[in-house]
Amino acid sequence: MSLYWRIFLLNAAVLIVAVLLLLGPVTVSTPVLLGEALVLIAGLAAMLIANAVLLRIGLAPLQRLTRAMATADLLQPGHRTTVTGTGEIAELTKTFNAMLGRLEAERAASSGRVLSAQEAERRRIAQELHDEVGQTLTAVLLQLKHAADHAPVPVREDLHQAQETTRASLDEIRRIARRLRPGVLEELGLHSALRALAAEFTTSRLSVSTHITPGLPHLDPATELVFYRIAQEALTNTARHSGARAVELHMRALPGGGVGLLVRDNGQGLRSAPEGAGLRGMRERALLIGAELQIGAGPSGGTQVRLNVTGSTTEDHPRESAR
Numbered sequence: 610m611s612l613y614w615r616i617f618l619l620n621a622a623v624l625i626v627a628v629l630l631l632l633g634p635v636t637v638s639t640p641v642l643l644g645e646a647l648v649l650i651a652g653l654a655a656m657l658i659a660n661a662v663l664l665r666i667g668l669a670p671l672q673r674l675t676r677a678m679a680t681a682d683l684l685q686p687g688h689r690t691t692v693t694g695t696g697e698i699a700e701l702t703k704t705f706n707a708m709l710g711r712l713e714a715e716r717a718a719s720s721g722r723v724l725s726a727q728e729a730e731r732r733r734i735a736q737e738l739h740d741e742v743g744q745t746l747t748a749v750l751l752q753l754k755h756a757a758d759h760a761p762v763p764v765r766e767d768l769h770q771a772q773e774t775t776r777a778s779l780d781e782i783r784r785i786a787r788r789l790r791p792g793v794l795e796e797l798g799l800h801s802a803l804r805a806l807a808a809e810f811t812t813s814r815l816s817v818s819t820h821i822t823p824g825l826p827h828l829d830p831a832t833e834l835v836f837y838r839i840a841q842e843a844l845t846n847t848a849r850h851s852g853a854r855a856v857e858l859h860m861r862a863l864p865g866g867g868v869g870l871l872v873r874d875n876g877q878g879l880r881s882a883p884e885g886a887g888l889r890g891m892r893e894r895a896l897l898i899g900a901e902l903q904i905g906a907g908p909s910g911g912t913q914v915r916l917n918v919t920g921s922t923t924e925d926h927p928r929e930s931a932r
C-alpha cells in the first residue's frame with residue numbers, strides 16, 4: 610500500500626471511531642458538563658495515542674531507511690537495509706540499496722585508479738632517487754676520496770668527514786627509495802619482503818616477530834602489494850602511536866581457504882581515535898581486492914589489524930619455497 614493511503618487510512622480509522630462514539634453512547638450538552646468534558650478529554654487522549662502508535666508502526670520502515678542512509682559508509686561495504694512490505698517505502702529501500710551497490714563499485718574502481726597511479730608515481734620517484742641522486746652522490750663520494758688522497762693533512766680530516774656525511778645520505782636515499790617501491794616484493798616475494806619489513810621496524814624498544822606458515826597458496830601481484838602496504842602501515846602505526854613493546858605479524862591459511870594477515874601489538878590500543886589517511890588507505894586497498902579488513906582491539910588489549918583474502922585472488926598451488 611502506498612504511503613499516502615496508509616496515512617490516510619490510519620487517520621480515517623481514528624476519526625471514524627470518534628464519530629461512531631459521538632453517534633452512540635456519548636452526548637455533549639451546551640454548556641459542557643464536567644462528566645462529559647472528562648469523557649471527551651479521555652477520548653481525545655485515546656485517539657491521539659492510537660494515532661501516534663499507528664503512525665509509528667506505519668513509518669517504521671522509513672525510519673530504518675533514514676538510519677541506514679545516515680550511517681552508510683562506502684569503506685565498509687555490504688551493509689543493506691532489509692526490504693519490508695510493499696509500496697513506496699519498499700521501492701525506496703530497494704532503490705537505495707541499488708544506489709549503494711553502484712556507489713560502492715564506483716568507489717572501489719576509483720580508489721583502484723588512484724592507488725595504482727600512486728604506486729606508479731612512487732615507483733618513478735624511487736627510480737629517480739636511486740638513479741639520479743644516488744649516482745650523483747656516488748660520484749661525489751669518489752671525487753671526495755680522490756681529493757682526500759691528494760690533499761694536505763689538515764684538510765684531509767675534513768674531507769673524510771664530508772665523505773662520511775655523503776655516504777650516510779646515500780644510505781638514507783637508498784632506504785627511502787626502498788620504502789617507496791617495495792623492490793624486495795618483486796625480487797624476493799612477499800614472505801621475505803614481510804620479514805625484511807619486520808626487521809626494518811625492530812628497535813631496542815620494539816620487537817617485531819613474524820610467523821609465516823610455509824606452503825601458503827600463491828597470491829597474485831596486486832594482492833601481494835596490498836598485503837605488503839597494509840602490513841607496512843600497521844607496523845608504522847604501531848611504531849608511531851601504540852607505545853607497544855612487541856608486535857606480531859602472522860600470515861597463515863584460513864580455514865575456509867584463502868590467506869590471512871594479522872598484525873597485533875601490545876600497546877595502548879586505538880582509544881577511539883578518529884581514522885586518519887593511514888587507516889582509510891588500508892580500507893581502500895582491502896576493498897580493491899575484495900578482501901575483508903578488521904581494525905580493532907586485540908584479545909588482550911593493544912591493536913590488531915586483520916586482513917582476510919579468500920577466493921579469486923589466490924591460486925591453489927603453493928609458492929615454490931625457493932622464490
Ligand SMILES: Nc1ncnc2c1ncn2[C@@H]1O[C@H](COP(=O)(O)OP(=O)(O)O)[C@@H](O)[C@H]1O
Pocket residue numbers: 846847849850851852874876877878879880882883884885886887888889912
Ligand atoms: N597500533 C595503534 N596503536 C594505537 N593507536 C593507533 C594505532 N594505529 C592507529 N592508531 C590511532 O589511530 C589514528 C589514525 O591512524 P592513521 O589513520 O594511520 O593516521 P596517522 O597514522 O597518520 O595518525 C592514529 O592517529 C592513532 O591515534
Ligand SMILES: [Mg+2]
Pocket residue numbers: 842845846885887888
Ligand atoms: Mg598511520
